[in-house]
Amino acid sequence: MLLVVAALIVAFVLLLYMISPLISPKPLKLNGAHVVVTGGSSGIGKCIAIECYRQGAFITLVARDEAKLLQAKKDVEKYAINDKQVVLCISVDVSSDYSQVESVIKQAQEKLGPVDMLVNCAGSSISGKFEEVEVDRFKKLMEVNYLGSVYPTRAVITTMKERRMGRIMFVSSQAGQIGLFGYTAYSPSKFALRGLAESLQMEIKPYNIYVTVAYPPDTDTPGLAEENKTKPLETKLISETSGVCQPEQVAKIVVRDAVQGNFNSSVGPDGYMLSALTCGMSPVTSITEGLQQIITMGLFRTIALFYLGSFDSIVRRCMIQREQSKAADKRE
Numbered sequence: 001m002l003l004v005v006a007a008l009i010v011a012f013v014l015l016l017y018m019i020s021p022l023i024s025p026k027p028l029k030l031n032g033a034h035v036v037v038t039g040g041s042s043g044i045g046k047c048i049a050i051e052c053y054r055q056g057a058f059i060t061l062v063a064r065d066e067a068k069l070l071q072a073k074k075d076v077e078k079y080a081i082n083d084k085q086v087v088l089c090i091s092v093d094v095s096s097d098y099s100q101v102e103s104v105i106k107q108a109q110e111k112l113g114p115v116d117m118l119v120n121c122a123g124s125s126i127s128g129k130f131e132e133v134e135v136d137r138f139k140k141l142m143e144v145n146y147l148g149s150v151y152p153t154r155a156v157i158t159t160m161k162e163r164r165m166g167r168i169m170f171v172s173s174q175a176g177q178i179g180l181f182g183y184t185a186y187s188p189s190k191f192a193l194r195g196l197a198e199s200l201q202m203e204i205k206p207y208n209i210y211v212t213v214a215y216p217p218d219t220d221t222p223g224l225a226e227e228n229k230t231k232p233l234e235t236k237l238i239s240e241t242s243g244v245c246q247p248e249q250v251a252k253i254v255v256r257d258a259v260q261g262n263f264n265s266s267v268g269p270d271g272y273m274l275s276a277l278t279c280g281m282s283p284v285t286s287i288t289e290g291l292q293q294i295i296t297m298g299l300f301r302t303i304a305l306f307y308l309g310s311f312d313s314i315v316r317r318c319m320i321q322r323e324q325s326k327a328a329d330k331r332e
């Protein structure tokens, strides 16, 4: 009896693998493709641009500061693999006015052809206790991190649907999979990208367009250095759990996943566990991924409970320490 059940399971898994080419998209060829990277003048975005350029893509870098854009253009151009490749710079605020974003994307398409891959990486972060974050920051972060990804996507989607091809990447964060102390303004803006990505993917899959959501851990960039200046101790200690990555390493992984059309792109072992654990109703792009989620879910939830316990105790310890040092200050 047991043997029959085992044989049936094996047959079922084999069958799944036989139909797997039907659900896995064909990889995008980066050589000669036009890749638009918002936030491409710094940190992770710049490394993503370099990674695509090294594989022969034409690049449009989008950000606000023109001097930073020009410097980034020079940095990217060092990695050319042929003399036809072009790096275009566009200065625009992706979060403020849709018609402006639409018109610069149009210009970029006129110069370098239709967009094959859009990378939404422009973003910023603020950390601090809920009541200490200035109220207008909650709106600001939603604008930059969420609307700043909606607008460029909206500007490329019609052409992608007409061409029946394309890739769209949203750069979320591990803080877009788990809400953490200090990220009451930042996390929701990154969680929002997941809802957008899932809804959009269901609409555009029949048009052969694939969405990728990337969830990097802390990554060594100018953005992180800025954030660290005011980061609460609790947030630092909790984030240390999944370590600090180099932006080049993050770029390699997320570009590979976008090229393959994977919906989920995680970085590092903690990232892998977090993604399996929080997969919910998100689409799968390979049988292996689905099977891994089924098998690991219970185990990872068990591990997660220990992590949550340790995060709670970090928060409690920090609170007690603060109260003790306040009391000591008073006595002096």
Ligand SMILES: NC(=O)C1=CN([C@@H]2O[C@H](COP(=O)(O)OP(=O)(O)OC[C@H]3O[C@@H](n4cnc5c(N)ncnc54)[C@H](OP(=O)(O)O)[C@@H]3O)[C@@H](O)[C@H]2O)C=CC1
Pocket (backbone or CB within 6 Å): 038, 039, 040, 041, 042, 043, 044, 045, 062, 063, 064, 065, 066, 068, 092, 093, 094, 095, 121, 122, 123, 124, 125, 144, 145, 148, 171, 172, 173, 174, 215, 216, 217, 218, 219, 220, 221, 222, 223, 224
């Ligand atoms: N570094 C990290 O630890 C992690 C970062 N992330 C996410 O990755 C992305 C990149 O982060 P990182 O490389 O650290 O960031 P950086 O601060 O180093 O770079 C941010 C980039 O976005 C651009 N940008 C910011 N706001 C706007 C805007 N309104 N319009 C157009 N461009 C804008 C900046 O240029 P300019 O200011 O000139 O406009 C710059 O090019 C962000 O979305 C971040 O949330 C996710 C996980 C971890």
Ligand SMILES: CCCCCCCCCCCCCCCC(=O)[C@@H](N)CO
Pocket (backbone or CB within 6 Å): 124, 125, 172, 173, 174, 175, 178, 180, 216, 217, 218, 219, 223, 224, 227, 238, 239, 240, 241, 242, 270, 273, 274, 277, 300, 301, 303, 304, 307
């Ligand atoms: C099985 C369960 C495993 C659980 C592992 C939990 C690990 C939590 C670590 C969260 C780190 C958050 C980094 C945010 C980075 C970011 O977005 C900002 N630095 C942006 O500047």
